[in-house]
Amino acid sequence: MYNVVFVLGPPGSGKGTICAQIQENLGYVHLSAGDLLRAEREREGSQFGALIEGHIKNGSIVPVEITCSLLENAMIANKEANGFLVDGFPRNEDNLSGWKKQMGGKVNEQFVLFLSCPVDVCIDRCLHRGQGRTDDNVESLKKRVETYNQQTFPIIEQYEKHGMVREVNSQRPISEVYQDVVEVFSAANQ
């Protein structure tokens, strides 16, 4: 059984930044669904490159079969991990049902770490990130935020109903956010 923590929050809320720190200090392996999709987009011979790029630019969500297989393969490749940080997934109902179908029974879902941050702050961060992402422009960001509000936030609310959400305000210096996140993990792993 793999231990899994889902890390969700708006685009630019700091999911990748915080996950990198947790991975370094707490022995979880960071799996960013977005990073896995970008790697698959670049992989020579991939039949999904154009489809993935279309969704990324549009801020829409790639069919779950693709994302979930990338996640499962990455887990299998890191069998010795204490657990996995699944960053940026599940983002909609299709993701959630596909995940349950493929991974149900294979994983122990510990909790959902929800990094909350006002959208205007998040957009500003993405616009200044400087990594050359094809979706870090005003037009794509508008769509990413819309998708987040319409499809991803309701998924967080569903987990909230099951008492699984741990919310941390990420509109603060990274060290402060991280400190609260460490407390969440300590409480969960007691």
Ligand code: UP5
């Ligand atoms: N930064 C971070 N924390 C800060 C802080 N506390 N104070 C000040 N600055 C802070 O951070 C963003 C920027 O902010 C960085 O410059 C950082 O230094 C700074 P980052 O940690 O990268 O934020 P993150 O939440 O990871 O932002 P990201 O843009 O990666 O989130 P998205 O959810 O938008 O992107 P993701 O890569 O997950 O997905 C991209 C696309 O892939 C989606 O839109 C979708 O089309 C597709 N996708 C799927 O289809 N399915 C999936 O399951 C996943 C993705």
Ligand code: MG
């Ligand atoms: Mg990210």
